[in-house]
Structures are given as C-alpha cells and as structure tokens.
Amino acid sequence: MHTGEGQLLELYYETERAAARILCPPLLIPAPGQYLLAHDGSDTPLAVPVFPAGPAADGFLAASSLPRAWTPGTQLHLRGPLGRGFSLPITARRVALLAWDDSPARLLALLPAAFKQDAAVTLVCQTAPRDLPPEVEVQPLQALAETLAWADFLAVDAGRESLPGLRSKLGERNQAAAEIQVLVRTQMPCGTLAECGVCAVRIRGGWKMACKDGPVFDWRELRG
Numbered sequence: 001m002h003t004g005e006g007q008l009l010e011l012y013y014e015t016e017r018a019a020a021r022i023l024c025p026p027l028l029i030p031a032p033g034q035y036l037l038a039h040d041g042s043d044t045p046l047a048v049p050v051f052p053a054g055p056a057a058d059g060f061l062a063a064s065s066l067p068r069a070w071t072p073g074t075q076l077h078l079r080g081p082l083g084r085g086f087s088l089p090i091t092a093r094r095v096a097l098l099a100w101d102d103s104p105a106r107l108l109a110l111l112p113a114a115f116k117q118d119a120a121v122t123l124v125c126q127t128a129p130r131d132l133p134p135e136v137e138v139q140p141l142q143a144l145a146e147t148l149a150w151a152d153f154l155a156v157d158a159g160r161e162s163l164p165g166l167r168s169k170l171g172e173r174n175q176a177a178a179e180i181q182v183l184v185r186t187q188m189p190c191g192t193l194a195e196c197g198v199c200a201v202r203i204r205g206g207w208k209m210a211c212k213d214g215p216v217f218d219w220r221e222l223r224g
C-alpha cells in the first residue's frame, strides 16, 4: 500500500465506460477490482473509493461515482491500492462480465488481461458503453442464462443490497457455472483504517469486510 499525489485530468460525460482519467504514480494504480482512497484536501472528512475502469497514459481510467466537486485539475491525495481485486484464471478463454445493477465500468478494467490471454469476452448489462472494443460481445440481462452456460469465468459487479436477487438468479446454476467472482459495492468510509464495520458483507457462516477482505469475493463465499 502506498500514498502519493494524483490529479483528475479529464471528466467524461458518458460514464458507462469511465467517469474520469486520473494521473498518478504507477505504484498507486489499482488492479481490476481493487480501489484507491482519494481525498481532495477539502474539509470533507472522508476519502472517496476510486475504482479503475481501464488503463490510461500516466495513470488510469476511473469508474463512477466521483464527487461532483471534482473537476479537471483537482489535486488528489491517494492511498492504495487497497482490497482484493479480481483474479482472472490464466486458463479462462470465455470471459463473461455481468453488470448486475450499475455501470459496467469497474468490470471493463479486466479487458486488457482477458485479451492478453486470447479470451473471448461477453458483457451482460442494461446499458452498454458506446466505445467498447469491437471484440466485446454485448448481451442484455435477459440473456444471462445463455451467457452463463457459455462462460468459463464470470466477473460480476453488484451492490451489497442486490446480493439476494443475484443469489436467486445464479443459485440454481451453482454447480454448472464457471468460476464466479463478485465485486460487492458498499460504502467504505474508513477503508480499513478505523475498522468501522460499515462495509460488512454477509458470507457463509459469518461476516467479512469489503474494504479489506473484498471488495471482490468468490461466489462460493457469498451464495448463502
């Protein structure tokens, strides 16, 4: 874990692909599913978790949501990378990305690694970004069953409050499905520093903290 200075360079109008481009030292760039805590030096007491949406020159593309007060040129105090991110199996050749209830941006950070190992990629989402690489096939949420039958790895982005719905959708396919990892979005006000417990996620037989044990969890822990 490192600390350093960064800068918000660009904001994007359409946030489905990415919300901003952030300049930062290479050691601070989070891996897919990991995050940085960013603070703008204002009176706001809490830092903001910032997730990567993909690589960019001298930094990375950041997924939404970012504070409205951040504008191009905003200086950021950064801490990270934090948390456990996605672990794409090197054998995966049919990669599915499921944006269950939000923008797919956090999942799109996996594209370079998937393409590097010659995997085919299908994105299942409600609203697809316009500027996806042409190799990415896009399917609506209604096509989830077919995509699950095809994939050998599934990465999911879901809010903590949406996990019951995800469980009921994926539950009956637990045995047949590919390896599944889920990025659980929660508030993470302290980012491990104060052990506040706000980010607690119920797992099989107990609780874990999204900020340090996640935010990416193996589906077998979450499915209940």
Ligand code: FES
Pocket: 187, 188, 189, 190, 191, 192, 193, 194, 195, 196, 197, 198, 199, 200, 209, 210, 211, 212
């Ligand atoms: S955010 Fe405080 S313990 Fe996770």
